[in-house]
Amino acid sequence: MGRHIARQLARGMGSFFKDCVCAKPTHCPHPYSIRFRDARGKQREESGYGTQDDAIERLTQLYAEKKTTVPSVAVARRELGQLTIEEYAMQWRPRQRRMTD
The missing domain is CATH 1.20.5 (Single alpha-helices involved in coiled-coils or other helix-helix interfaces)
Known part of the structure; x- marks a missing residue:
């Protein structure tokens, strides 16, 4: 498995990362993935986010949905x-x- 680059967001929001072996992962063409816990508490992953901002936006959306349920x-x-x-x-x-x- 590739090098795991991750930056933790606010507690409970999840994280985003690239699972690749590129020398400079933040500048490579590989997509970002996100990892989060759904409303049932199960860990989930989604991938295919082109930028950190896209990944963070999706995590923020999921977190807001979970908090307003x-x-x-x-x-x-x-x-x-x-x-x-x-x-x-x-x-x-x-x-x-x-x-x-």
């Missing part, structure tokens, strides 16, 4: 994300029947 919605998303497909289907099917009645 109502706590009850965040808890519901976390719980939903931990269900197996079978468990979700067991909850989903009865709701569909009520909707069609």
Whole structure:
């Protein structure tokens, strides 16, 4: 794996980096990647950002979305994300029947 260049942002925002072996990574053509925790607390990565500013803008957007999510919605998303497909289907099917009645 390449050299890992990263600069940490405000606590909880995540980080951006280039995973390449270039002598001057900040000036090479390789894209930036970002690493962050989603609303469910799972670590995620996205790549393809051409500049540091693009990467920081996306991290800022994700952080703002996470901060403005109502706590009850965040808890519901976390719980939903931990269900197996079978468990979700067991909850989903009865709701569909009520909707069609």
